[in-house]
Amino acid sequence: MRRAVAGVLLLAAIACRARQESPAPTQTLSRPTPQAIEPGLEFLDGTKDGAPEAGGTLYRRLAGEPTTLNAVLQSGVFEAQVLQYIQRNLFDYDAKLNRVPGLAESLEVSSDGREYVVTLKADAVWEDGKPVTSRDVLFTVEKIRDPKVPAPVFKSLFEDLDKAEVLDPRRVRFRFRQPYAFRAMAFVLPVLPEHRFAGQRFLSARDNRAPLSDGPYRLVKWKTQESLELERNPRYPWDKGNFDRILFRIVPDNATAVRLLTSGELDEDQLDASQKAKIEAMGPSAPCCRLVEFYNLDFNYIALNNRSPLFSDARVRRAMTMLLDRASLVRDLYRGSARIISGPWAPDSPAYDASVEPLPFNPEQAKKLLAEAGWGDTNGNGTLDRDGHEFEFDLVVSAGSDIGRQIDEMLSAELANVGVTARVRQMEWSAFVAKVDAGEFDAASLGWSSVDANPDPYFYWHSSQCPPNGQNNGCYRSAEADRLMEEARTTLDAQKRKETFHRLHRIFRDDAPAIFVVNPTQKYALTKSVRGVTTSPLGLYGIWPGPLGWWKKAS
Amino acid sequence: MTAYLLRRLALAIPTLFGITVVVFFLVHLAPGSPISGGVDSLRRPTGRAAEEMRRLYGLDRPLPERFATWISRAARFDLGESFVDHRPVSERIGEALPNTLLLNGLALVLALAIAIPLGVVAGGRPESAFDRTSGAALFALYSMPTFWAALLLQTLFSVRLRLLPLYGMESDVAGSGFAGVADRLAHLALPVTCLTYGTLAFVARLVRSGVAEAASSDFVLAARARGASRRRALWTHALPNALLPVLTLLGLVLPALLSGSVIVEKIFAWPGLGRLYFDSILARDYPMILGLSLLTAVATLAATLLADLATAAADPRVRDGAAP
Numbered sequence: 001m002r003r004a005v006a007g008v009l010l011l012a013a014i015a016c017r018a019r020q021e022s023p024a025p026t027q028t029l030s031r032p033t034p035q036a037i038e039p040g041l042e043f044l045d046g047t048k049d050g051a052p053e054a055g056g057t058l059y060r061r062l063a064g065e066p067t068t069l070n071a072v073l074q075s076g077v078f079e080a081q082v083l084q085y086i087q088r089n090l091f092d093y094d095a096k097l098n099r100v101p102g103l104a105e106s107l108e109v110s111s112d113g114r115e116y117v118v119t120l121k122a123d124a125v126w127e128d129g130k131p132v133t134s135r136d137v138l139f140t141v142e143k144i145r146d147p148k149v150p151a152p153v154f155k156s157l158f159e160d161l162d163k164a165e166v167l168d169p170r171r172v173r174f175r176f177r178q179p180y181a182f183r184a185m186a187f188v189l190p191v192l193p194e195h196r197f198a199g200q201r202f203l204s205a206r207d208n209r210a211p212l213s214d215g216p217y218r219l220v221k222w223k224t225q226e227s228l229e230l231e232r233n234p235r236y237p238w239d240k241g242n243f244d245r246i247l248f249r250i251v252p253d254n255a256t257a258v259r260l261l262t263s264g265e266l267d268e269d270q271l272d273a274s275q276k277a278k279i280e281a282m283g284p285s286a287p288c289c290r291l292v293e294f295y296n297l298d299f300n301y302i303a304l305n306n307r308s309p310l311f312s313d314a315r316v317r318r319a320m321t322m323l324l325d326r327a328s329l330v331r332d333l334y335r336g337s338a339r340i341i342s343g344p345w346a347p348d349s350p351a352y353d354a355s356v357e358p359l360p361f362n363p364e365q366a367k368k369l370l371a372e373a374g375w376g377d378t379n380g381n382g383t384l385d386r387d388g389h390e391f392e393f394d395l396v397v398s399a400g401s402d403i404g405r406q407i408d409e410m411l412s413a414e415l416a417n418v419g420v421t422a423r424v425r426q427m428e429w430s431a432f433v434a435k436v437d438a439g440e441f442d443a444a445s446l447g448w449s450s451v452d453a454n455p456d457p458y459f460y461w462h463s464s465q466c467p468p469n470g471q472n473n474g475c476y477r478s479a480e481a482d483r484l485m486e487e488a489r490t491t492l493d494a495q496k497r498k499e500t501f502h503r504l505h506r507i508f509r510d511d512a513p514a515i516f517v518v519n520p521t522q523k524y525a526l527t528k529s530v531r532g533v534t535t536s537p538l539g540l541y542g543i544w545p546g547p548l549g550w551w552k553k554a555s
Numbered sequence: 556m557t558a559y560l561l562r563r564l565a566l567a568i569p570t571l572f573g574i575t576v577v578v579f580f581l582v583h584l585a586p587g588s589p590i591s592g593g594v595d596s597l598r599r600p601t602g603r604a605a606e607e608m609r610r611l612y613g614l615d616r617p618l619p620e621r622f623a624t625w626i627s628r629a630a631r632f633d634l635g636e637s638f639v640d641h642r643p644v645s646e647r648i649g650e651a652l653p654n655t656l657l658l659n660g661l662a663l664v665l666a667l668a669i670a671i672p673l674g675v676v677a678g679g680r681p682e683s684a685f686d687r688t689s690g691a692a693l694f695a696l697y698s699m700p701t702f703w704a705a706l707l708l709q710t711l712f713s714v715r716l717r718l719l720p721l722y723g724m725e726s727d728v729a730g731s732g733f734a735g736v737a738d739r740l741a742h743l744a745l746p747v748t749c750l751t752y753g754t755l756a757f758v759a760r761l762v763r764s765g766v767a768e769a770a771s772s773d774f775v776l777a778a779r780a781r782g783a784s785r786r787r788a789l790w791t792h793a794l795p796n797a798l799l800p801v802l803t804l805l806g807l808v809l810p811a812l813l814s815g816s817v818i819v820e821k822i823f824a825w826p827g828l829g830r831l832y833f834d835s836i837l838a839r840d841y842p843m844i845l846g847l848s849l850l851t852a853v854a855t856l857a858a859t860l861l862a863d864l865a866t867a868a869a870d871p872r873v874r875d876g877a878a879p
Binding site for chain 1: 591839
């Protein structure tokens with residue numbers, strides 16, 4: 001669906017499958033090649049499973065309770081997973097990341113790239129029989145832009161909106177101040193029924209927990225902290241859902257979720273490394289499920305604070321990257337299920353230039369770079385220093401991220417060998433995020449999760465986005481990179497834009513604004529009878545039809 | 556007695572105020588912010604969007620002013636609304652409270668019902684074989700971590716034997732009447748067990764030492780001399796004395812009925828207050844945290860007061876201020 005969350009730590013990750021037949025030699029860097037995709041990492045195409053069978057119930061897991069089912073107010077993955085069944089977007093992206101129509105049938109762009117006209121399908125209808133109209137679309141966008149409405153997922157997409165107006169009951173015109181190459185992604189936008197919110201306070205409206213559906217399913221029952229039950233929406237005019245019912249079970253504990261999978265009370269779950277290990281330990285005779293593992297657009301990196309005197313010099317930052325042995329990390333920590341990256345994208349992103357080789361693991365070269373930057377052990381205490389300051393810093397990581405901590409410890413050990421002291425510090429999530437967003441850190445383990453396919457690095461690496469303005473947390477500044485980022489986001493020609501991104505990629509590699517680590521695999525378990533599953537660079541859920549295309553084969 | 560009660564009540568008000576001040580400032584001064592959302596959030600607002608949210612939640616105003624607003628509302632029983640889902644704090648507490656009361660109340664009753672007889676029997680014959688084995692067993696129970704016990708119980712009763720449900724409060728199709736009650740009880744069995752054994756072990760040992768001590772005291776000997784049976788001497792003479800420390804202990808245990816158990820509620824996906832509290836803290840949902848803290852504080856004060864009153868009623872020395 002949507003653009004990324006910078007700084008969402010990857011909580012999943014260590015792959016524990018012991019598949020060690022390819023012990024990569026430490027010195028030759030394993031490039032992010034497709035050969036890293038092993039059996040079990042296949043790209044599933046659910047349409048090849050034959051004709052769907054209708055009926056039955058799909059049991060899905062939610063690790064936490066959705067805070068709301070008001071699509072504008074949604075903030076997290078739990079809301080998104082449920083809303084996908086209940087609220088259609090104007091447009092969606094399919095597994096190949098092509099835009100597909102949803103409530104809207106067409107999106108016309110003016111030649112200057114600033115005006116967009118959305119045309120709704122004639123038969124788009126609410127659960128109560130009223131048509132979905134352009135008034136509803138306008139109402140939704142007005143709510144998103146209302147300063148008194150927290151709409152964290154959508155706000156930034158419409159900050160640049162100049163004017164939105166209704167042309168007729170089915171058409172809305174949006175005028176933006178600037179053309180933007182990825183603007184169309186803003187129209188992966190749900191719509192709210194204006195008539196249901198009249199006379200109610202928006203934030204606490206009844207519909208926020210009992211939404212009116214315009215999607216294939218409707219909410220039947222929401223038992224707080226227990227479950228959400230959906231059934232087919234009889235008024236939905238297009239492809240009906242395959243299941244009669246969808247039951248979301250709210251199961252906060254990962255170990256309990258695995259037990260529910262094995263006992264058949266859940267049909268699917270995204271796994272972390274320990275869950276995957278548990279299921280694998282049951283062997284091929286595991287009664288429940290098949291494991292699905294594939295690469296999406298997530299990656300992790302260690303942000304370096306470019307404003308800190310320690311990391312303001314690109315040579316020092318490059319040395320940091322060269323001191324992290326990513327090949328061993330992939331082999332030992334990830335058991336092969338991760339790919340080394342050389343820039344701020346995953347290898348499957350169109351922005352990624354596979355010809356940009358990652359910097360090698362090379363402590364000798366790193367030492368030289370540090371010396372060139374003026375760091376030496378002048379006082380003989382074993383730690384590098386410059387102008388009377390020792391090279392020591394805190395390497396912070398969220399307490400929930402085991403893999404992040406392990407990567408940090410590996411780096412810290414290598415750094416100690418060249419006389420740099422990095423103290424690994426774990427912090428509670430909210431406190432950690434506050435530090436990172438304020439730019440108050442020297443180095444921080446972060447992850448980027450692919451909420452949508454937008455590869456625009458502007459929000460995370462452009463100098464205008466340094467804290468507190470935006471999410472360039474490490475405050476990387478480069479006039480050349482700034483210029484290319486500005487150019488890319490206004491280049492409407494996809495091929496030209498790709499070339500600009502590839503130029504940028506090389507700069508990111510050489511400037512090393514952060515230590516780019518790896519693109520790890522995503523792991524899911526699915527009941528064996530579930531069919532129609534298609535993997536995508538955005539995972540299993542955030543695409544259309546995604547889980548709406550699943551069905552169960554009667555045994 | 557009335558003077559004692561009034562004195563205690565008068566003392567409770569400043570204590571409560573003190574607690575709210577400390578909690579309010581602790582919560583607001585802790586690092587982190589309700590703006591950034593939890594680990595699962597799709598996008599963190601920054602720049603202008605973050606500024607708007609801070610204003611919306613009043614986080615741009617000075618702390619003393621926010622405290623004054625909150626306390627004046629709380630005094631009128633208005634705990635505000637949650638930052639997370641904008642529902643009234645009292646409504647969200649009201650949803651989770653009965654579930655937690657049911658779970659923890661049952662656990663407490665069960666713990667007492669087992670612990671007291673166990674303690675009396677063990678304390679009646681100190682150093683007997685029963686006393687020693689039960690002592691060792693209770694010690695083992697007391698040191699067993701809840702999460703571990705929960706997983707063991709799940710594995711045995713739900714996965715292997717398939718006797719009891721793994722999680723939750725009721726089945727998808729719960730049935731009505733007797734079947735509904737049976738379903739509820741089946742769902743309660745494992746979490747209640749997890750919450751029971753710790754308290755049980757502790758209370759049993761407490762009763763045992765009280766009874767053992769009382770059993771050798773003069774008034775029990777005198778009762779025996781008057782011809783009371785051994786059993787009667789233990790149950791009607793020694794036990795009431797041994798229960799005094801248990802009463803005090805209950806003052807501390809009762810508030811835990813409300814605050815719930817985060818671990819058990821999480822593992823068994825029980826929709827109770829413990830989970831609500833924990834999630835609210837992670838999300839920095841200030842109004843929820845404050846509401847729940849206030850509830851716990853009131854419960855603690857009330858339970859302590861009750862326990863003191865009960866002790867006073869049971870023990871004239873306390874009532875008359877003659878106790879050391």
